[in-house]
Structure formats: C-alpha cells, structure tokens
Amino acid sequence: MKTNRVWIEIVILGTAIACALALLLATLGAAAGVAVGEVGTLQGTTAQQTYEGIVTCSRCGAKHSAALGQTAANCTRACVRGGANFALIDADVTYLLDGDLNVLKRLAGQRARIVGARNGRIIRISSVAAES
Numbered sequence: 001m002k003t004n005r006v007w008i009e010i011v012i013l014g015t016a017i018a019c020a021l022a023l024l025l026a027t028l029g030a031a032a033g034v035a036v037g038e039v040g041t042l043q044g045t046t047a048q049q050t051y052e053g054i055v056t057c058s059r060c061g062a063k064h065s066a067a068l069g070q071t072a073a074n075c076t077r078a079c080v081r082g083g084a085n086f087a088l089i090d091a092d093v094t095y096l097l098d099g100d101l102n103v104l105k106r107l108a109g110q111r112a113r114i115v116g117a118r119n120g121r122i123i124r125i126s127s128v129a130a131e132s
Contacts, residue, residue, distance in 0.1 A: 048126060051114045053090035055097070055107045062089045073109030080105070088114060088123065099125025 056062060056072065057079035070078065080086060086097040086104045095118065097104060104125075111131040116123040 048115055048117055051088055051090055051095065051116070051118075051123060052131065053088045053095075053111065053114075055104060055110060055112050056087050056089055057084040057108075058087045058094070058096060059084035061087065061094060071109060076108035077105055080108075088112070094121070096122045097125055098122055099128065103128050 054062065054072075055076070057076045059079045059082075060075060076086070080101075086099075086101070086108075088095045088097055097114070099116070107128060107130055113129045113131055114123060114125055115127045116125040118124075
C-alpha cells in the first residue's frame with residue numbers, strides 16, 4: 001500500500017509542476033504579445049506629411065462607373081452618401097481620409113494636396129488644398 005501512495009504523490013507533484021509551468025508560459029506569452037502590439041501601434045503612426053492624389057471614394061477607387069453617366073465627383077459624392085469613405089488615390093496606394101466631410105465633398109474627383117498624419121492606411125487630415 002505504501003508504494004501506491006508514493007506513486008500517487010509523484011503523479012500529483014508532476015501535475016502541479018506542469019500546471020505551474022503552463023501558467024508561467026501563458027503569462028510570459030501574453031506579456032510578449034501586448035508588448036509587440038504596443039510597438040506595432042507606435043510604428044504605424046507617423047508625423048504630419050503631405051500626400052498628393054485624387055480624392056475619390058473607397059468603393060470605386062480610381063474606376064468610376066461610366067454606365068451611370070456621372071462625373072467622378074458626382075459618383076464619389078453618391079458613394080459616400082451610400083456609406084463609402086472618402087479616399088485618396090496616390091499612384092497604386094489608396095488611403096482612407098478622416099477629416100472635414102464638407103471640404104472633401106468640394107474636392108471629390110479632383111487632384112488634391114493633403115497634409116495629415118497617417119496611421120496605417122488612414123490619413124487624419126490637417127489641411128486640404130486643390131492642386132492647380
């Protein structure tokens with residue numbers, strides 16, 4: 001009977017050690033994940049920069065439907081009323097624009113110079129000017 005008790009104590013001790021190690025590894029992994037997430041967020045944010053391109057919508061991009069018989073400006077405004085976001089097409093890159101909707105509506109379908117801070121693919125607008 002004494003040998004059975006020793007084996008039971010060994011199994012219980014081994015289980016307790018395994019649980020403690022698993023908890024330690026999970027805690028370290030969670031802490032590392034939070035640290036990586038904070039670094040990634042800081043790297044995504046940039047200072048004020050100037051971007052140039054065409055103000056359009058996130059739905060159509062640079063290709064507005066000619067079948068609707070609308071100009072790019074009217075198509076952009078209609079898409080934004082329908083739930084799309086204003087966007088800036090700069091070469092092959094599309095940025096979503098976060099700023100004054102009235103100013104963006106006036107510049108819809110036109111080339112513009114936008115100053116703002118970029119976070120990922122979103123530009124928070126500080127100023128907007130039409131390009132001549």
